[in-house]
Amino acid sequence: MRLLAAILAIFAAAPAAGEGFVVTDLTALSVAPIALDGGTFEVQPVARNRMIVACTDCTELMVIDVVLGRQDDGTEDRLRSGETSIDDIRALCQANTPSCALEGITLGRAIGWVTEYEAGVTGSTTVLFLDGDLLTIRSIAGDIPTARENGDAVTAALAPMIIGAE
Helix, strand or coil: CHHHHHHHHHHHHCCCCCCCCCCCCHHHCCCCCEEECCEEEEEEEEECCEEEEEECCCCCCCEEEEEEEECCCCHHHHHHHCCCCHHHHHHHHHHHCCCCEEEEEEECCEEEEEEEEECCCEEEEEEEEECCEEEEEEEECCCHHHHHHHHHHHHHHHHHHHHCCC
16 A cells, blocks of 8 residues: 555656647648649658658749657757747857848747758758657748748648647
8 A cells, every 4th residue: 555655656746748749640641732822732741750842833942841850858948948048049050050040939839940041952940849749840942031931831731730739
């Protein structure tokens, strides 16, 4: 009886485990093509943790890479607590890529940032964390505004399904 009480006390004192994303297998998602100003983007899962969103009728290359992963290094906790600020992350980004522009975002229960950059490619990347789960949406296009618009549209279409309700 004492052993049972001790076990119950341990579990009662332990913090609740996070739920993370509701979708952890991208091949399970069925997503209709996404129509954007530049054309129609087909969504193609290529692995449990990756899908490619590519324009099928665009005159220039436009592609968005969607990747699920884990990041348990404390970045999310430091961001949520304010120990690491968006300004800190922006400074790191600009130290690596001077053209980097970065802003913080919150989507449902997820937190992260969106970058815009020119570094060999022109792109915009959204990074979202939730309970150690990591969603990265990387958009490549011929110019920054198009890369950002495409990335934002795909984030709006896919991220709520992956992250889940608040």
